[in-house]
Amino acid sequence: MKKRIPLILIFVAGLLGVISFVIPHPSYQVYDEWMRNDLLRVLSAFAVVLALGSLLRVHFDKIRRKRRNWQYSWLLLVAFGGSAIIGLFGGVAADGILPTTVRSFSFDIQTLYENIVIPLASSMFALLAFFMASAAYRAFRVRSTEATLLLTAAFIVMIGVLPLGYSISKHLPAFVQWILNVPNVAAQRGIVLGIALGVVATSLKIILGIERAWLGGGE
Amino acid sequence: MKIYERLMTIDRRIIYAILLVVVTLPLVFPSVLKVTPMTPVEKLFTAVDNTPDDKALILDCSYAPQIKAEVEPMAIAVLRHAFKTRKKILVLSLYVEMIGLATRAINQVVEEFNSVAETYEDSLIYGRDYVFLGWQPPPIVPMLGMGESISNIYVVDYYGNQTDTLQIMQKVKNYNDISILVALSGSTIPISWVAYAQNRYGLRVGVGCTAVSGADFYTYYQTGQFTGLMVGMKGAAEYEELVEANHGVKGRRVASEAMLSLTYAHLIIMLFIVIGNIGFFLHRRRK
Numbered sequence: 001m002k003k004r005i006p007l008i009l010i011f012v013a014g015l016l017g018v019i020s021f022v023i024p025h026p027s028y029q030v031y032d033e034w035m036r037n038d039l040l041r042v043l044s045a046f047a048v049v050l051a052l053g054s055l056l057r058v059h060f061d062k063i064r065r066k067r068r069n070w071q072y073s074w075l076l077l078v079a080f081g082g083s084a085i086i087g088l089f090g091g092v093a094a095d096g097i098l099p100t101t102v103r104s105f106s107f108d109i110q111t112l113y114e115n116i117v118i119p120l121a122s123s124m125f126a127l128l129a130f131f132m133a134s135a136a137y138r139a140f141r142v143r144s145t146e147a148t149l150l151l152t153a154a155f156i157v158m159i160g161v162l163p164l165g166y167s168i169s170k171h172l173p174a175f176v177q178w179i180l181n182v183p184n185v186a187a188q189r190g191i192v193l194g195i196a197l198g199v200v201a202t203s204l205k206i207i208l209g210i211e212r213a214w215l216g217g218g219e
Numbered sequence: 220m221k222i223y224e225r226l227m228t229i230d231r232r233i234i235y236a237i238l239l240v241v242v243t244l245p246l247v248f249p250s251v252l253k254v255t256p257m258t259p260v261e262k263l264f265t266a267v268d269n270t271p272d273d274k275a276l277i278l279d280c281s282y283a284p285q286i287k288a289e290v291e292p293m294a295i296a297v298l299r300h301a302f303k304t305r306k307k308i309l310v311l312s313l314y315v316e317m318i319g320l321a322t323r324a325i326n327q328v329v330e331e332f333n334s335v336a337e338t339y340e341d342s343l344i345y346g347r348d349y350v351f352l353g354w355q356p357p358p359i360v361p362m363l364g365m366g367e368s369i370s371n372i373y374v375v376d377y378y379g380n381q382t383d384t385l386q387i388m389q390k391v392k393n394y395n396d397i398s399i400l401v402a403l404s405g406s407t408i409p410i411s412w413v414a415y416a417q418n419r420y421g422l423r424v425g426v427g428c429t430a431v432s433g434a435d436f437y438t439y440y441q442t443g444q445f446t447g448l449m450v451g452m453k454g455a456a457e458y459e460e461l462v463e464a465n466h467g468v469k470g471r472r473v474a475s476e477a478m479l480s481l482t483y484a485h486l487i488i489m490l491f492i493v494i495g496n497i498g499f500f501l502h503r504r505r506k
Binding site: 021040041092093109110114117120121124125126129130133134136137138141142155158159161162163173177180181185188189 | 288
């Protein structure tokens with residue numbers, strides 16, 4: 001029963017989702033609209049609650065058992081609680097019941113986002129440029145014909161996409177567009193079609209109950 | 220240590236330091252490098268420019284803070300373009316963590332225009348000229364639902380106003396009233412717009428994406444599923460150039476200012492690759 005009910009549910013939901021695209025009859029479309037616009041939103045609200053509950057449980061558990069780096073879990077919980085309170089009661093435009101300004105110091109949700117989240121996330125991502133430069137220097141070796149072709153194409157595209165490319169030759173950016181539009185698209189289309197077929201096959205396996213890893217339990 | 224060994228084993232800290240200098244200096248002393256707009260960006264610009272008066276455009280700001288440097292200038296350029304040509308615009312985000320960035324872009328551009336507006340008519344008025352619909356999870360709900368009714372999906376906007384009471388929404392009911400949707404994202408969200416909204420409702424989709432995603436998206440651009448395409452910082456700089464050249468919109472052009480930094484970074488990376496390969500060739504010849 002523990003496995004059969006989820007399997008029946010996914011079979012019915014998967015089938016209904018697919019046939020909505022092939023049955024344009026208004027009566028079915030009304031039902032499909034209800035399923036997408038109402039049911040799906042209710043389900044995702046549950047998913048949010050579940051995810052937050054799970055996150056809190058994991059970190060409380062980590063603190064209680066004093067697992068490795070448990071101190072950082074306190075940081076997460078304080079940030080979580082603080083931003084939740086400010087976000088819920090401070091209002092989206094600092095117009096909530098909770099005052100979010102002390103003299104000239106503001107701590108409304110937008111200010112916190114702009115001054116903490118954006119710089120932290122941007123900095124982390126900016127580090128990639130340094131790792132990529134170092135990795136490109138170490139890994140990009142002309143060992144074979146294929147590697148030479150790859151390197152040549154990379155150099156042409158790297159120069160061609162820059163304003164410098166137009167200064168070298170006005171035909172270079174057009175040539176780069178051709179590389180992106182023709183050889184690149186040819187390869188990408190093959191990959192995309194392969195992925196799409198893989199997704200269809202996996203979806204069918206899940207809908208028909210052949211693939212059951214998502215149920216958990218190790219089988 | 221032999222010369223080829225030195226060429227092949229440059230300390231990564233030296234690479235980091237040189238890259239830091241060449242990236243930072245042009246940003247500290249900014250200067251706008253003129254760019255020549257390419258066809259994919261021109262097509263997007265034309266599509267936005269040709270939005271009829273009775274239709275609106277949607278700007279999907281679904282970019283995370285990580286890719287803000289590349290994609291935020293696109294959002295600002297599209298907003299400047301839309302506001303300058305008095306297009307009605309609906310802004311939304313498909314994920315919650317991106318709402319703050321969308322708010323930031325809207326506030327900046329509205330402030331730019333309103334600070335020089337002389338009359339009420341010239342000013343940008345929330346609810347009349349633009350609306351921020353906010354976030355409605357999961358993404359498939361607004362993608363498909365807005366095809367039937369935008370106000371049913373976004374019953375209230377980001378600030379809690381009833382959307383069906385807003386002036387802008389009196390004529391904008393569903394995708395039939397939308398000229399084009401511009402999806403700004405670093406993920407596969409633009410492809411989802413094509414898969415759901417375009418296939419079912421015929422919505423035109425334009426895209427602004429990171430340079431990394433660009434290669435993936437050319438497939439959809441070539442087939443015409445994407446009306447136009449802005450790729451990376453260069454794409455943003457091209458759009459900035461078009462907006463300034465065609466409509467005389469002045470304002471800080473962040474992407475164009477970063478072009479010099481990007482140029483030096485590309486050249487340095489290429490230089491290091493060449494150095495590494497010289498060492499590799501010398502090493503192979505010696506063997």
